[in-house]
Amino acid sequence: MGPDLQGITERRDEAWIIKFVQNSQALIEAGDAVAIQVFEENSKIPMPPNNLTDDQVRDILLYIENGGKVAASEVVEVETEETVASQETVQAETPAEAVSGRKDMRNMQITFVVLLILMLISLFDLFVTKILKEKWIHYIIILTALYIGGEVLFVEATSLGRQQYYQPDQPVWFSHKVHAGQNQIDCMYCHFTADKSMHAGIPPVAVCMNCHNQVKSGKITGESEIAKVTEAYANKKPIEWIKVHNVPDHVYFNHAQHVEVGKVDCEECHGAVEEMDEIVQVEDLSMGWCIDCHRTKEVQFANNKFYEQYTRMHEKLISGEKVKVTVADMGGEDCQRCHY
Ligand code: HEC
Ligand code: HEC
Ligand code: HEC
Ligand code: HEC
Ligand code: HEC
DSSP states (O other), rough: OOGGGGTTHHSHHHHHHHHHHHOHHHHHHHTOHHHHHHHHHHHTTTOOOOOOOOOHHHHHHHHTTTTTOOGGGOOOOOHHHHHHHHHHOOOOHHHHHHHHHHHHHHHHHHHHHHHHHHHHHHIIIIIOOOOOOOHHHHHHHHHHHHHHHHHHHHHHHHHHTOTTTTOOOOOOOOOOOIIITOOOOOOHHSTTTTTTSSSSOOOOHHHHHHHHOOOOOTTTBBBBHHHHHHHHHHTTOOOOOOOOOOOEEEEEEEEOIIIIISSHHHHHOOOOOOGGGSOOSSSSHHHHHHHHHHHHBBOOOTTTTTTTTTTTHHHHHHHHSOOOOOOOOGGTHHHHHBBB
């Protein structure tokens, strides 16, 4: 990183660097001795693959060779697949919408309390004080209160144990808006196990230090928050992040299945993370939420090696017996797939 890369073009062959930058893990898996050495010397933190073209990597090398100075005319803007995709991303729930959802919930609780009080007053008047002579007024109040109260109670009771809109304060003011938004750092750079394991994982402090070796102060928090990161690294103490999203123990949820096989975008489940200063859970993570998506989501059957063995399904698609295959068609509604 940073100054360490000075003279890199003299130390290594250009073709090798290009391959390494584009997909270092592929080189390592192919048994390239230099790549393996670099990987092992750097605490075995994988550098995620990217869509940089050969010319873009050459531009970066030129930039390093010139000590960080590049003539504007030499910079070529290339639209990578990723930028195109990000321009037409799915409509994710924005933090603003999430907040308005939270307000709705509070309004419901207030309605519930107000109705409860009204109901108690009319019951009291009906049997004790008897001030109002028109009894139908009491009945209307009591019946509406029971109806709406029942509904509120039902909604609140079914969401017991769930934590939609949960947004705990974290030990370090880490902002996804600054990192994934403004600085366009790929989600997979930090959550590098999301496509190959059950858990997306939270990056170790060493990953932060890849950049915060150099970047010592931020525009919003100055030096105070980044200092906590360097201190944690120096003291070999992990940062104690608070987990935001949780499914109950009796539910099996696997990131790799969704990210790698199902090709579901992070945003579809986590909302517009790149606009969040503090992570908030936008979905309720209820069983209905999982099932709704499994019933409607079309699996990307074509050119997906994970589905090659489903020959009968492929035949049905070709013969026109089926127009689309949903997750439910693949067993996404079977209880034991999600419950241990
Ligand atoms: C790929 C590079 C990179 C990585 C990795 C990285 N950061 Fe940053 N970080 C930055 C940049 C760039 C800034 C913005 C500095 C600025 O505001 O100009 C920043 C800013 C910050 C700030 C200050 C925000 C502000 O604006 O005040 C904090 C705190 C921070 N990072 C924490 C972390 C933590 C914790 C990690 C590890 C989980 C991490 N960073 C990983 C590049 C990185
Ligand atoms: C620079 C590193 C970095 C990048 C890039 C990054 N994250 Fe994170 N992410 C973290 C850290 C550190 C945490 C734990 C602190 C927190 O919850 O804010 C986290 C937490 C999360 C959580 C909440 C986890 C929980 O506790 O339930 C989600 C969801 C998430 N990230 C999604 C994303 C998505 C989606 C992207 C890409 C748009 C992304 N992250 C990019 C470092 C990163
Ligand atoms: C199909 C929905 C879905 C998708 C797609 C998805 N997540 Fe998650 N994510 C969840 C659920 C549900 C949890 C809670 C899991 C648990 O409690 O075990 C979670 C938890 C997390 C966590 C907390 C740590 C962990 O692994 O449990 C992080 C970080 C995270 N997701 C990041 C990401 C990133 C980054 C992506 C995209 C590469 C992504 N997620 C894609 C649903 C999803
Ligand atoms: C945004 C859509 C979406 C949401 C929300 C979602 N899933 Fe999925 N799920 C998928 C897709 C796409 C697949 C891939 C289909 C496959 O594996 O064949 C999948 C596959 C699965 C599978 C594997 C099914 C099989 O055929 O073996 C399990 C288990 C699963 N999901 C559990 C969950 C759980 C638990 C939740 C809720 C916490 C959830 N999913 C939420 C889209 C979703
Ligand atoms: C796509 C994944 C998925 C499938 C398929 C699924 N469930 Fe669930 N189930 C969940 C999730 C996620 C929860 C947790 C919801 C919550 O926390 O509110 C849950 C919760 C439950 C609960 C409530 C447990 C409690 O503590 O309240 C029961 C009972 C249940 N499921 C039974 C079933 C049965 C029976 C089937 C088959 C007909 C089934 N589930 C299929 C994902 C699934």
